[in-house]
Amino acid sequence: MRRRSTRHGSLAAGVVLLALGAATASPPSFEELFVPRTLRIDLVQSGTASDHGWSLLRLSTEGAWAGPRRHLLDPHDLGGARVVLLDASSGERIYSRSFSSLFDEWLATGEARQDRRRAMTETIRVPCPRAPVDLLIEARDDDGFSEVFRWPVDPRAALPPAPAPAAHETVVIRPGPPRARAVDLLIVGDGYPDRQREKFRRDAARLVDALLAIAPFRDRQDLFGVTALRITGRGLGPVEPRKGLFPPAALTAFDTFGSPRYLLPFTGSRLQDLAGAVPHDLLVVMVNAARYGGGGLFGGATVFTADGEYPEALFIHEFGHSLAGLADEYFSSQVAYEDFYSPSRRPWEPNLSASARRDALPWADLVDPATPLPTPDLPAFDGVVGAFEGAGYVARGLFRPWRRCRMRDKGAAEFCPVCRRALAARLDFLADRPLKPAGTARGPKERTQFTVERRMLTRLFRPDFGPFAEVWRARRGQTPRYLRCTIASERAYTFFAPRWTQ
Numbered sequence: 001m002r003r004r005s006t007r008h009g010s011l012a013a014g015v016v017l018l019a020l021g022a023a024t025a026s027p028p029s030f031e032e033l034f035v036p037r038t039l040r041i042d043l044v045q046s047g048t049a050s051d052h053g054w055s056l057l058r059l060s061t062e063g064a065w066a067g068p069r070r071h072l073l074d075p076h077d078l079g080g081a082r083v084v085l086l087d088a089s090s091g092e093r094i095y096s097r098s099f100s101s102l103f104d105e106w107l108a109t110g111e112a113r114q115d116r117r118r119a120m121t122e123t124i125r126v127p128c129p130r131a132p133v134d135l136l137i138e139a140r141d142d143d144g145f146s147e148v149f150r151w152p153v154d155p156r157a158a159l160p161p162a163p164a165p166a167a168h169e170t171v172v173i174r175p176g177p178p179r180a181r182a183v184d185l186l187i188v189g190d191g192y193p194d195r196q197r198e199k200f201r202r203d204a205a206r207l208v209d210a211l212l213a214i215a216p217f218r219d220r221q222d223l224f225g226v227t228a229l230r231i232t233g234r235g236l237g238p239v240e241p242r243k244g245l246f247p248p249a250a251l252t253a254f255d256t257f258g259s260p261r262y263l264l265p266f267t268g269s270r271l272q273d274l275a276g277a278v279p280h281d282l283l284v285v286m287v288n289a290a291r292y293g294g295g296g297l298f299g300g301a302t303v304f305t306a307d308g309e310y311p312e313a314l315f316i317h318e319f320g321h322s323l324a325g326l327a328d329e330y331f332s333s334q335v336a337y338e339d340f341y342s343p344s345r346r347p348w349e350p351n352l353s354a355s356a357r358r359d360a361l362p363w364a365d366l367v368d369p370a371t372p373l374p375t376p377d378l379p380a381f382d383g384v385v386g387a388f389e390g391a392g393y394v395a396r397g398l399f400r401p402w403r404r405c406r407m408r409d410k411g412a413a414e415f416c417p418v419c420r421r422a423l424a425a426r427l428d429f430l431a432d433r434p435l436k437p438a439g440t441a442r443g444p445k446e447r448t449q450f451t452v453e454r455r456m457l458t459r460l461f462r463p464d465f466g467p468f469a470e471v472w473r474a475r476r477g478q479t480p481r482y483l484r485c486t487i488a489s490e491r492a493y494t495f496f497a498p499r500w501t502q
């Protein structure tokens, strides 16, 4: 009996070992799949609202690959589209990255609804594969993403170098860690003539200081490497149709889709040639103009004017769009879109929900059980994560997580916890840091328990003070000494902390 059971035992152990062996066979490394250079893909997206597609314009090679080497597949899948590289022999996905295209945004404008036909360029950068791949563009639909374009790429065939940039000068604003572990930010200056070289340097440094002073960038300062690039010469500045200004080599343009303050890269401009001169993860275009304007598409360049109103706040807001695909949490301003979020365009943005039901909220894990949903838009709920109606350019039917986040109001003190989490996750992805599973980055474990004096409770958590009052009333019968609560806001916490003992 004993021998038999031993034999069975070792047989079982053998099976377990085999299974483990199969499970731990590590996937091919970056070095096995790619050469550490950048493959630049220029595409054109064209057509009408009802009939449109992608075409290849050009494939070329650039310098070093600045992106992640461990996180080769995009873990977040935001945006309206995704680029995918499939190993041609195995059919395995070896690389993916989600993004939003300018053309997809145009589809929500009145011009597109009149069945007009337009074309816009899109530049995508991927690591250069060692072996033949199929390059796919996938578009978001009801079931996720599906293939809308495919092109075989054989890297053994000679690929031309990307167009060389015009005369330019680079300044290292902030040396970062080695590229593979850094968030490499490239700031391109638009409209800075040689005589304003010093202003360019100062503007770029001021911008980076402002960004790194706010959460979650503040806690991840060490990840950032920042280079600024200026075109030498006269400095031309953006296209401004309402002033009749059309500089022949402009990089950016106001009045995108007819909205005066919507400033974006000028489609088909030399911007991407310039950007190719410095390996980067994120591209920022700083425009030397006093007029207010900016814009940012997920995965694309962040554009803003350096001398308009609140330039740093404007930049940080637009950066939220480009880095983490955050939606605008406002609904009162004039924008170029009509029904941007129609029933056929469900929000994918991390800070937007089409329902206030607890189980449908993408940020449900950050909502205190006592918080009413939808959450009343009243000062009592300042600093409370809930579901506030009005966001994404509409007053009804879409919900935002906070009353006043940076994505709603550029003058707000900070990003809401939902936006902070999304931004931090994207930074960790770009810097190749370990990723937290979605939805648990700030779960119940990170709630803080405070001992609160009863007289403090009555002062702080008055019955009209919202969810905290409900927590208090619910526990009153037990005369609690401990009150479990989420922190209303960082400022409130700092202010009251000396009276509380943890």
Ligand SMILES: [Zn+2]
Residues within 6 Å of the ligand: 329, 351, 401, 402, 405, 406, 407, 415, 416, 417, 418, 419, 420
């Ligand atoms: Zn927010």
